[in-house]
Amino acid sequence: MEHVPETTAPAITPARINLAEVTPPIALGPLDGRYRAAVAPLVDHLSEAALNRARIHVEVEWLITLCNGAPGVVAPVVQGAPSLTTEEQAYLRSIPASFGAEEIAELAAIERETVHDVKAVEYFIKRRIAVAPEQIPGTSLPAASELVHFACTSEDINNLSYALMVQGAVRDVWLPAAAALADQLADMAREHAAVPLLSRTHGQPATPSTLGKELAVLAHRLRRQLRRIESAEYLGKLNGATGTYGAHVVAVPTADWPAVSEAFVGGLGLTWNPLTTQIESHDWQAEVYADMARFNRILHNLATDVWTYISLGFFTQIPVAGATGSSTMPHKINPIRFENAEANLEISCALLDTLSATLVTSRMQRDLTDSTTQRNIGPAFGHGLLAIDNVARGLRALAVNETLLREDLDQNWEVLGEPVQSAMRAASVAGVPGMENPYERLKDLTRGRRVDAERMREFVADLGLPADVAERLSELTPATYTGLAERLVTDYLA
Structure with missing residues (x-):
């Protein structure tokens, strides 16, 4: 009878979870994932949320400047703008200070409508100004609402x-x-x-x-x-759409806008760029x-x-303790x-x-x-x-x-060829005979070959150097031939 092979059911591959849909969201990059702990402090300065908080801060300070002026600037900058009380200024400055998770979500929702990030910030601030009377009875802040983002690009x-x-x-x-x-x-x-x-x-x-x-x-x-x-x-x-203060001058021709801009930018702790x-x-x-x-x-x-x-x-x-250096080599x-x-x-x-x-x-x-x-x-x-x-x-x-450092030094006595030939040069200039061709003689002794302590000292002893120089060289070792290295650290590493 002919053998009929058994049929096997096709393998079933389970559907994978889409990691892009996992909650909480998984970081795409290592800085927000694996390494977040090491870099987390930067989030408070360089994240998208930090950018929006900084924008709110700048807009708020600009509004306060337009109403109350700045050092050396006539107040108000815009005629008819209300003079903001200490309480009103504090209220405005609390907007960026309290910018947290709920506010981030709210601003994102506004941006989805405006499709413009900075315009969303303007509307976000205006919402806070609109409800200011609930916290500050009789406040004049709503009258200043249209000065948010005034004359700004x-x-x-x-x-x-x-x-x-x-x-x-x-x-x-x-x-x-x-x-x-x-x-x-x-x-x-x-x-x-x-x-x-x-x-x-x-x-x-x-x-x-x-x-x-x-x-x-x-x-x-x-x-x-x-x-x-x-x-x-x-x-x-802060000088407008093309750096000319065009809208500023048309709207309020009486203000010294470069002076206002300089005072404002300097008040933020920055250096003013005039051009x-x-x-x-x-x-x-x-x-x-x-x-x-x-x-x-x-x-x-x-x-x-x-x-x-x-x-x-x-x-x-x-x-x-407990750490692994290699997955296969335990040493x-x-x-x-x-x-x-x-x-x-x-x-x-x-x-x-x-x-x-x-x-x-x-x-x-x-x-x-x-x-x-x-x-x-x-x-x-x-x-x-x-x-x-x-x-x-x-x-x-x-x-x-x-x-090991000292063993490494002790295996390389040939490095003393430099001080020996330098001492021979100095002796030659001082009139000591027999000091000819010091570099070449040391090169013949040391180049491409190992020289131990005994051979180096024999060479020095046969040179005919003055006794004090010969003694100084005979006492020198690779470990003591470090020049002024220690002093350089002490004297110059402040």
């Missing part, structure tokens, strides 16, 4: 908002973290200022230094960039981001150097903090470079490329801040293997 509000946001993010979040890391590195430099280290120029054994001095170089470089960033200017403008198109030119942003990118690249240099010292065994990593402790830092610094620099290059150009009087671009300031800062956190944690988990 959206960019008047946006440029000031971004300046305040970036200023806050730099001063309150990024700079403290970066400065703390530089201080941590400086402390390590001082701690290890006298620990000898065989240098490697071009990857080859070279004149010894100290571990502390090499760390001090990087700390000094980082601190120089921090000083530049600390002194950064944050510019702002712009519709946008503030963003040059200050490019300057800040370039300095931050340079800080990142110096930090990247630190990460790669420390990674190399770990691979050589000069640094050992302190094990963390390993991977230098993951420094590798993660490298990657995040590269991403941060790429974003900062793009911001710097893109923001300084705007077609004619205005285009919108800066709108989307500036929404990536947060990720640029975030990846840098994450790297700073990784390096700081990585440095705290290091211990110095001084034994």
Whole structure:
């Protein structure tokens, strides 16, 4: 009988859950997911909600200025505007101060109707002004409602908002973290200022230094960039649709609008830019981001150097109880903090470079490329801040293997060829005979070959150097040939 194969039911593939529909929403990027804890403080400055809160703040302060003036400005700026009481000003300033989850949702709903983010902010504030009499009986605030966003283009509000946001993010979040890391590195430099280290120029054994001095170089470089960033200017403008105060002058020709604008921008804690198109030119942003990118690249240099010292065994990593270094090799402790830092610094620099290059150009009087671009300031800062956190944690988990450092030095006596030939040159100038061709003689002795302590000392003893010079060289070892390295750390690492 012919065999009839059994039929099998087709495999049933269960439908997958659509992760885009999971509640609460799942983050698309790692900064709002895996790494949120390290970068969360930036949310208060550089998120979309922070942007809208800053816009509300700027609009409110502009309304108060129009009604009550500013230092050096006649009040009211707009004739007939009510003079706002202390209570009314406090009420207005409470609008951005109390901007939370419910307000974020309300503003988003308004924007869905307006399809314009800044116009939505204007309507949001006007809603609060409309109900002000419920809290302040007899208030004149409703009479000032049409002064919200008076004579402003959206960019008047946006440029000031971004300046305040970036200023806050730099001063309150990024700079403290970066400065703390530089201080941590400086402390390590001082701690290890006298620990000898065989240098490697071009990857080859070279004149010894100290571990502390090499760390001090990087700390000094980082601190120089921090000083530049600390002194950064944050510019702002408020001058209308094309920077001419056109609507301002037509509506209120009696006001000195440049003076009003300067006082207002300065009152926000920013530097006034008197000459712009519709946008503030963003040059200050490019300057800040370039300095931050340079800080990142110096930090990247630190990460790669420390990674190399770990691979050589000069640094050992302190094990963390329960942690896994490798999924298959149980002996390993991977230098993951420094590798993660490298990657995040590269991403941060790429974003900062793009911001710097893109923001300084705007077609004619205005285009919108800066709108989307500036929404990536947060990720640029975030990846840098994450790297700073990784390096700081990585440095705290290091211990110095001084034994291996000294063994490395002791295996490379040929590095003393430099001081010996230099001493011969000095002796030759002083008239000591037999000091001819010092470099060539040391090259014949040391180049491409190992020289131990005995051979080096025999060579020095046969040179005919003055007794004090010969004694000084005979006592020299690779571990003691560190020049002024320790003093440089002590004297110049403030």
